[in-house]
Amino acid sequence: MSDWQHLDKTYILPTFGRMPIAIAKAEKNVLIDTKGNRYLDLFTGLAVNILGHSYPRLMKALAEQGKQFLHISNIFLNTPAIRLAERLVKHSLKTGKVYFGNSGAEATEAAIKLIHKWSVKHAPQKKGIIVLKNSFHGRTLGALKLTRQPGIYQDFPQIDLPVFEIEVNQTTQLEQVCEQFRPAAVLVEPILGSGGIVLLTKEFLETIQQLCQKHQMLFCVDEIQAGMGRTGTLFAYQAFSLKPDLILFGKGVGGGLPLGGVIAGEKLLDAFQPGDHGTTFAPSPLSAALGNAVLDALFEDGMLEKGKQTADYLWSRLNDLQTEFPTIIQSINGRGMMIGIRTCFTKEEIKALQTELMNDGILINITAQTVIRLLPPLTLTDEEIEFFITTLQRRLQQRLDKKEV
Structure with a gap:
């Protein structure tokens, strides 16, 4: 066991099983450990480093914003965040508003609150959210309720929120749940990431949208892993003729720094009022500046x-x-x-x-x-x-x- 492994085991709670390499530096698409060994990085920080490491635009934005200010209260207008929000809306729903958090899990927490606020005001008879088996939406207690992997949700305390789990790409089951339970929303990853890289079919996604319109439910897409250009469009849902009511984003949006959030469509524009939700650090001006640099790289470079x-x-x-x-x-x-190679190997x-x-x-x-x-x-x-x-x-x-x- 190396010194770094020993110190890690001694002082950091073991929530991850780590690989036995201590990273000292990163450049382009390579990680370099403390011994000087080089590794081609196909992890990308679990879908965060969409532009590799030390991409010139990101480094320039980091330096320039770092000279201006690192943090301000949400009491003040945050110019990098306002610009990023405008661009995210224009490159997705065209009409909408953004809530920024620090992570994908916080995006899910905001989504739960938004869905609740909307249902209380517009559809009080509708309760709960439809999610997919083996989906992943985060590890905080609210997000955990929607993450449908037993090894992750375990026996942690659960919030009082009806959740209806259905199989991937099963339209008949989806229709039955909509008819029987009258949920308020459907939340899906267009491509299940942690669930094994499983694609939702075009037909299934279109059926979700149609049923949401028919039953007056919210159509929500979790783009936390699939978004920010990873699948060939800014968001994965854009490969089809879809217009969700709510988009969850995270991971790659901050250019390597913590940032996440939701893009709320027309039905949800007034769902949040001052005091309904918030966070101290998000949107970080530094993360927002890097987010703008990511969009510059995707569209201008x-x-x-x-x-x-x-x-x-x-x-x-x-x-x-x-x-x-x-x-x-x-x-x-x-x-x-975003690729999954399914093998015949054992664990x-x-x-x-x-x-x-x-x-x-x-x-x-x-x-x-x-x-x-x-x-x-x-x-x-x-x-x-x-x-x-x-x-x-x-x-x-x-x-x-x-x-x-």
Whole structure:
């Protein structure tokens, strides 16, 4: 055990199982540990570092805003945040208002309050929220109620909020719940992230929107992981003809600093009044300045389009890999730079593969126990893709060779 591992175990509560590397520096798409070892970062801080590390626009915004002010009270007008809110609305719902928090979980907490406020005023007979099995919406107690993974919600105290869990892409079940229980809202991730990179079909998403209109429910999309250009559009729902009432965002929006929130559509513009909700630190002027820099990079530097082209090449090479190893790779799911490689490995085998790739200089994430989750930056290069593919190819071939022996 290294000194850093010992200190971590001694002084930090063990809420995460950490990989045995201490990071000293990051540059572009690489993390560098305290021993000087370099690692291709396909974690991107769990979908946060959409532009890799030390992207020039972000570093410039960090320096410029740092010279102005780091924090002010929400009593005052926060110019970087106002500008960011305007741009988020114009690039999504066209008409709407933003509430900023510090994280995705806080976005979910705000969403719960907004849905409640709306239902009390406009639909008092409607209670509760429809969510999807294996969905993930955060770990705070309110968000935890909506996160449908038993290993996460466990036996923690639960808020008094009706939650209706349905299977992914099951329109009949969705229709039955809407008819029987008359909920106030539906909240879905367009692509389940922690749940194993599972796509909601176009038909299912359109049915949700239609049923929300029919039954006067709120249509809410959780874009915390899939948003900010990761799937080829600013938000994943924009791949279809949808107009949600509420968008949850987080992770990549702050350019590496804590920031999250919701974009409230026309039905919710007046749901919050002064005193209904708030936080001390959000929106951080520094995070908001970086958020504007992220949007500049996506739309002015062309990183949204470049990311789509890079993703196409990565998908092509992954499909080649699946063709070569059909007995190991069961399926490849996702969109853009949000990819899940479903394997036939056991939990122990997939963890061993993760460790081997780490030793080879590549960092991957595992979710849903046996799914390799890739969350690459839009700045990934073709050379880095080849490094990853050839390394993974070698490790998979080694496993086949062992079985043949």
